[in-house]
Amino acid sequence: MKKNRLMSPGPTPVPENVLLRMAETLVHHRTPAFRSVLGRVHAKLRELFSTSEPVLVLASSGTGAMEASVVNLLSRGDRVLVVNGGKFGGRFSDISAGYGIDVHEYKVEWGHPADPGEIRRILGENEDIKAVFTTLCETSTGVANDIRAIGEAVKPSGAALVVDAISGLSADELCTDEWGVDVVVCGSQKGLMLPPGLGFVSLSPKARDMVKRSDLPKYYFDLGKALNAYERDDTPWTPAISLVAGLDSVLDNMLSEGMEAVLRRHALLASSARAGIRSMGLELFSRRPSNALTAVKVPPGIDGERLVRELREEEGITVAGGQAHLKGKIFRLGHLGYTDEYDIVSALSAVERVLNRIGYDAGYGKGAAGALEVLGQTPGGY
Amino acid sequence: MKKNRLMSPGPTPVPENVLLRMAETLVHHRTPAFRSVLGRVHAKLRELFSTSEPVLVLASSGTGAMEASVVNLLSRGDRVLVVNGGKFGGRFSDISAGYGIDVHEYKVEWGHPADPGEIRRILGENEDIKAVFTTLCETSTGVANDIRAIGEAVKPSGAALVVDAISGLSADELCTDEWGVDVVVCGSQKGLMLPPGLGFVSLSPKARDMVKRSDLPKYYFDLGKALNAYERDDTPWTPAISLVAGLDSVLDNMLSEGMEAVLRRHALLASSARAGIRSMGLELFSRRPSNALTAVKVPPGIDGERLVRELREEEGITVAGGQAHLKGKIFRLGHLGYTDEYDIVSALSAVERVLNRIGYDAGYGKGAAGALEVLGQTPGGY
Numbered sequence: 001m002k003k004n005r006l007m008s009p010g011p012t013p014v015p016e017n018v019l020l021r022m023a024e025t026l027v028h029h030r031t032p033a034f035r036s037v038l039g040r041v042h043a044k045l046r047e048l049f050s051t052s053e054p055v056l057v058l059a060s061s062g063t064g065a066m067e068a069s070v071v072n073l074l075s076r077g078d079r080v081l082v083v084n085g086g087k088f089g090g091r092f093s094d095i096s097a098g099y100g101i102d103v104h105e106y107k108v109e110w111g112h113p114a115d116p117g118e119i120r121r122i123l124g125e126n127e128d129i130k131a132v133f134t135t136l137c138e139t140s141t142g143v144a145n146d147i148r149a150i151g152e153a154v155k156p157s158g159a160a161l162v163v164d165a166i167s168g169l170s171a172d173e174l175c176t177d178e179w180g181v182d183v184v185v186c187g188s189q190k191g192l193m194l195p196p197g198l199g200f201v202s203l204s205p206k207a208r209d210m211v212k213r214s215d216l217p218k219y220y221f222d223l224g225k226a227l228n229a230y231e232r233d234d235t236p237w238t239p240a241i242s243l244v245a246g247l248d249s250v251l252d253n254m255l256s257e258g259m260e261a262v263l264r265r266h267a268l269l270a271s272s273a274r275a276g277i278r279s280m281g282l283e284l285f286s287r288r289p290s291n292a293l294t295a296v297k298v299p300p301g302i303d304g305e306r307l308v309r310e311l312r313e314e315e316g317i318t319v320a321g322g323q324a325h326l327k328g329k330i331f332r333l334g335h336l337g338y339t340d341e342y343d344i345v346s347a348l349s350a351v352e353r354v355l356n357r358i359g360y361d362a363g364y365g366k367g368a369a370g371a372l373e374v375l376g377q378t379p380g381g382y
Numbered sequence: 383m384k385k386n387r388l389m390s391p392g393p394t395p396v397p398e399n400v401l402l403r404m405a406e407t408l409v410h411h412r413t414p415a416f417r418s419v420l421g422r423v424h425a426k427l428r429e430l431f432s433t434s435e436p437v438l439v440l441a442s443s444g445t446g447a448m449e450a451s452v453v454n455l456l457s458r459g460d461r462v463l464v465v466n467g468g469k470f471g472g473r474f475s476d477i478s479a480g481y482g483i484d485v486h487e488y489k490v491e492w493g494h495p496a497d498p499g500e501i502r503r504i505l506g507e508n509e510d511i512k513a514v515f516t517t518l519c520e521t522s523t524g525v526a527n528d529i530r531a532i533g534e535a536v537k538p539s540g541a542a543l544v545v546d547a548i549s550g551l552s553a554d555e556l557c558t559d560e561w562g563v564d565v566v567v568c569g570s571q572k573g574l575m576l577p578p579g580l581g582f583v584s585l586s587p588k589a590r591d592m593v594k595r596s597d598l599p600k601y602y603f604d605l606g607k608a609l610n611a612y613e614r615d616d617t618p619w620t621p622a623i624s625l626v627a628g629l630d631s632v633l634d635n636m637l638s639e640g641m642e643a644v645l646r647r648h649a650l651l652a653s654s655a656r657a658g659i660r661s662m663g664l665e666l667f668s669r670r671p672s673n674a675l676t677a678v679k680v681p682p683g684i685d686g687e688r689l690v691r692e693l694r695e696e697e698g699i700t701v702a703g704g705q706a707h708l709k710g711k712i713f714r715l716g717h718l719g720y721t722d723e724y725d726i727v728s729a730l731s732a733v734e735r736v737l738n739r740i741g742y743d744a745g746y747g748k749g750a751a752g753a754l755e756v757l758g759q760t761p762g763g764y
Contacts, residue, residue, distance in 0.1 A: 004407055006407065006408060006410060008410050011408045011410060011620075011623060014408065019405040020405065022404065022405065022577075022624075023401040023402065023405050025386055025388065025395070026388060026393045026396065026571075026577055028390050028393060028694075028700045029393070029578075030702070031694065031700065059441070059442055059443045059446070059578065059579050060441055060442055060446070060602065061602075061619045061620040061621075061622070062619075063601075063602055063620070064441070064446075064602040064619070067601045067602045094601065095601045098599050098600070099599045100599070187620070189408075189620065189623075195404075195408055195622065195623050195625070196441065196620045196621065196622055196623055197441050197579045197622030197623075197624070216599075217480050217481045217599060218480070219449045219476065219477045219480050219481075220443075220445055220446040220449045220603075237443045237444075237445040237446070238392070238393075238443040238444065238445070238571065238578045239443075239578065240443070240577065240578055240579030240625075241571075241577050241578055242404075242577035243577070243579060243622075318410045318413065320410075320412075
């Protein structure tokens with residue numbers, strides 16, 4: 001017998017009530033009953049995204065929503081600034097370049113946050129930049145960018161600010177309207193605690209104007225069509241009905257907990273994970289860690305791929321390894337979505353056991369001790 | 383208390399074992415365990431699609447898979463022939479035109495099948511046509527096209543043949559390799575008995591050559607990337623994990639029944655539905671009816687939208703109305719996927735009751751009688 005615990009930075013565990021909701025009889029999507037579900041979902045998404053503007057629901061992974069943000073805002077020959085501090089930042093460059101967009105890339109060392117001053121400087125020297133693409137939490141490095149400061153840096157330029165919040169939303173604060181974020185891109189399998197298969201795109205009035213003018217080719221991801229359908233709580237193509245039903249339930253879970261409480265919970269779990277990691281003598285990889293995941297350097301001489309493999313195969317704990325040049329060099333412990341204190345304690349304990357087994361003296365109970373000291377005595381003390 | 387019966391030509395009811403499978407703990411997609419699921423799924427899809435070639439699984443609705451077939455096969459300035467005999471045939475024209483493709487449209491009267499001779503004639507006069515887009519079952523009209531004959535008509539031209547089998551697959555016969563079909567496009571919420579959210583694209587060697595040469599812009603739907611990932615039973619982007627797990631189970635259901643038996647079952651249910659409809663004195667809309675759905679003319683003087691609404695709201699039976707200029711003029715009864723004899727009898731009985739209520743004398747029990755005479759006495763006599 002083995003229990004499997006999903007502790008990756010996406011996909012994340014799905015709450016039981018949401019699993020059951022998704023197993024209910026499908027509601028046909030072209031009926032008043034479904035439009036009523038989607039209407040509720042739209043209203044709750046605006047609250048989750050901290051915006052009074054439309055949040056569109058797409059049947060795609062987060063990458064599809066990223067592509068939608070590129071091909072709907074821009075036109076042939078436009079210039080953009082892409083903040084590339086990891087695998088997912090770089091994806092905006094790849095998508096844009098594929099559509100013939102002129103990409104100015106601001107390369108950020110992996111593990112470091114973007115410098116808002118540098119963004120301001122680049123925009124000052126390149127007045128033709130139409131949009132800035134960045135990430136809230138760069139999942140490949142565990143870095144949270146300072147979106148509030150980036151918003152201030154972008155504002156004077158008039159460029160649109162697009163934020164990939166696929167793994168960050170609900171773990172790291174994001175005040176979309178207040179901070180001047182024009183487009184928030186998200187996916188379902190992270191903080192939203194659903195299976196993958198839904199993408200989200202919020203659109204400010206400025207972004208909607210750009211959608212109207214955009215001349216890049218698109219069909220499935222045509223957000224003009226999606227905005228028209230949104231007005232009547234509908235979708236242009238068949239929506240992923242069961243996932244939308246799950247979304248209706250999961251948003252109830254989140255909003256009844258309250259978004260401030262959700263953010264506090266993620267912050268506390270993240271602090272406790274970081275403390276536990278340090279107690280084992282390990283180092284964090286990220287200089288500005290996100291509350292969605294903790295990226296940890298694999299100690300010298302230890303086989304990081306074996307660590308991740310044994311955690312999954314022997315201990316039943318699925319964490320993520322490093323990507324690209326970080327393969328084997330870091331591991332990434334997710335603590336977002338449907339995750340609690342004892343999931344953190346379990347994961348840290350498993351990391352400790354495997355490290356001891358494969359040649360690093362992590363001690364016994366140090367991870368748990370470090371985490372518990374931060375968690376304190378208040379039940380669910382978020 | 384009211385039971386709801388989904389009798390639309392998509393979405394269709396999901397078998398209970400599949401619903402439960404989708405509610406299991408998510409398997410992280412970048413693990414050997416998930417690749418093993420996807421490997422099984424790929425092999426079973428090839429059997430379902432009657433092909434020895436790759437069948438790619440996309441996280442999108444069927445429309446996304448249609449777009450993928452256009453943007454991956456074609457290049458700037460290419461000419462294509464689109465067989466447009468309904469709403470979904472026309473969608474291929476819209477997608478192609480949006481990407482600057484030169485579209486030659488063969489308009490077929492709604493309710494009629496395409497004439498393979500006319501396709502042969504057009505291709506003979508337009509030797510530069512690179513691909514022919516058509517549908518197996520045109521869901522908006524209930525027509526099944528003769529794909530075998532269309533394949534023969536297309537063959538001499540050397541053009542690629544792309545078939546939208548979104549609603550037809552598993553209901554109407556489609557011998558992909560044998561009939562020279564280069565690309566089959568499908569979706570999950572029809573004969574595959576899953577919730578919507580997965581798209582499928584099969585690719586013949588000729589189609590894969592075209593993918594290599596295609597210069598249309600794409601990223602999320604880049605089938606070159608998907609083919610590379612397919613080789614190692616992987617996907618380029620996060621797959622819709624829970625739907626893929628459901629697919630694994632539903633394909634077991636279908637293949638253990640046997641594809642010939644599945645096709646026979648659909649043929650018998652469709653015959654029984656048509657017989658029941660005629661017994662009520664109603665007329666079929668389609669001149670070459672598909673086994674996926676039965677499109678029925680609403681009798682003169684009867685409000686077709688009210689019929690569909692009352693079936694759903696009063697009787698709990700969800701059928702589809704007419705689309706575009708057929709709104710209120712036809713209704714469409716789906717009998718594909720997880721549907722049996724008594725679902726047909728129930729739906730016909732409900733149609734009868736509502737028709738009697740809203741002013742058409744359909745009699746009582748005529749629909750059931752017509753259907754039962756065809757179904758005969760053999761239990762599940764498929």
